[in-house]
Amino acid sequence: MRIKRMLLTILLIFVWMVPAGEVQAADQKHRIYEDLKLFVDGGAAKVIKTIHYEYKNNRYLSLRDLAGALSGTAKTFELSVADTSVTITTGVEYQPAGGENEPFVIPEDTPDYAVTTKTMRLNTITMDGQNVRYHTFIGQNDAGNNDCYMSLTDAAMLFDLSLTLDTQGLHLDTNGHFRMDMNALKAQGFFYEVHSALVGDATTGEIFESYEENLSVPIASTTKLMTYLCVMDAVTDGQISLEDQVVISENAERLSKSQDGMIPMKAGQTATVQELLYGLLLPSSNECGVALSEHICGSEAAFVERMNAKALAIGLSADAVFFNSNGLPLFTDTVAATKIQNHMTANDMFLLVSHILRIYPEILTITDSVKADLPSFEMSVTNTNPMLYNLPNAVGLKTGTTSMSGACLVSAMEAEAPDGSKHYIVAIEFGAEDGTVRCTLSEELLLYGKQCLEDGVSGAMPPAPEPAGMPQDAEELIRAVIRNY
């Protein structure tokens, strides 16, 4: 016992002797409190309180301290923080509330530091009248005022900040804009937190950046983009119409009542194809996928055959395989039952999305909606795509999450090229650890794509579809012509 006490004392002395110029830290509940130095336009250093959330270097910085540091500059903004919401107005001088740009004061007898008691949440931030959603945590600073901590990357994107970080601290250029040095980021392992990713210009087919783009991965509910394509083909061919009344089957009802159900349904009730498409793409309703499949082909299995045939027809690789219409995992019908999921590559998804945006740009009417009413089900549904809330020009497209797939997101944003032409930047991300990573990475990729477009960077063109991408029979050819006409 005496030896243990001696060792603990030695350890505490060692910690106490860490130089003050480096990270001044007290590690509580896997958080590191850093009094980071911020240099605005090369001026004097100001303290910006920063919390390393759960992992070192996963920095979340105080918005009050940032507002205080930017006061009087071109990037000034006013900030008010309530218990669960934040309001930001850019271009307005910040009115200090107290505690800004002061170091952390962590009482020795208060192990549960006030700020740490708040949980990271997807909070709504109203910025210049527009609602955006970022993972932040809100709590009180030492002066007793609410403060909001936002990740360094999110803050840079939200406020369009030119930021660099070195051993001195954080450097901010108020005349600059948020830009990404992708080569430097990749060298530091930028893509390691996902299975695969890609950002490109769907209008021209150019790919600006990609990571493991030919790796076949489970795609979860991003499957529903192919489901949408096959439904719209049926509409184009005159097989069904958007106003058709779809009779909900027992299969759809059963799924709606399961843990994977999103929209309560009863067998025998009806809804229009249009409503089911909104249900499919906004809240990602699996039962809507089943209902649409059965309405078009009589059974989901027959519809899945059509999905797989379509994948080949538009030139996706042999790795693009569908087992159902909604992306849920399912088990094989064998003694040694195996859990399988729809899968494809990031390259495949880029081709699929580019095809949809070219042939059925009206998908954006659905995916660009934050909310939609479904009168047949007497409910409203909201869009799960975080990009719609954070990027003003985001127009879609689809989230997806399973245990095996991780958090996936296929997103699109309108951007203008230097010649004034409109382009769709598409970012694909498969296999993020959680929604926070999905959100941040996708936003970074979209902004990087926009940056490439505006800089006139020529991306790589994907290989031309193999001959198998040509219509395989008379019906495929007719449908292709009808769609293109």
Place this chain on the structure above:
Amino acid sequence: MDNDLEYLMNEIKSDQKPVKPKRRKKKRRRGNGLLVLFLFVLLLVVVAGGVGIWWLQRPERKLPGHWHRAIEYTQEANLAAKEWLMAAEGGAELDLSSYMGNITIGTDLILGKDGSWSMMLDEVSYEQARKQAYTALELAFEDLLITRLQSAGREVESREEAAQAIRETIGMDCMEYLQTYGPELLVPLEDMKQQYNGGGNWRAEKGVLLRDGRGEAFLINTDLLVLSGQNGTEVYYRNAD
């Protein structure tokens, strides 16, 4: 005896010196012999002539020459085109025979006087047949496409518009697409050449044409040759070289 008496009586009545009966009998016998001989010679001539004519006119002698056959492929081409079109909605209602016409492919059989024979597929006729079959499919498909486009609310009326729409969609002409990715309407050329091209020796006897051990009964007139064997009945027409 009565004749002799009558004759003597007449002689008494006249001054003519009577001819003795034995010399007239000899004359008659000689005449009859000549007649028989003549008839025999005539028979010989006729028989010889008949044999000669038969010899010259026997069927085998008509066989040598250049014979041409038009093989019917209309049904096969029709069936293949129909099957491909039926994959499309509305394809089953098309009457392909109105587009297809007669599809034939020629082969040439040469039977030499020296006992050799050769057969060659007429590749020119093959290409013509192939083009005819695919043209028929192209026209039928374009008509079907027009119907489907109109059903989907698109304004299109002519085959030219349909052809243009195909070109803009897949980046190639309809004919090129059908010949590259569409159905096989005819047996491939190489397979046909393997089936029909050949040669060897021939002879004929008792109405059977024997070519390298394979026998086919034949019927022939000046310009028509009919062969019947294990391949069924084949009709050839003499080719005017």
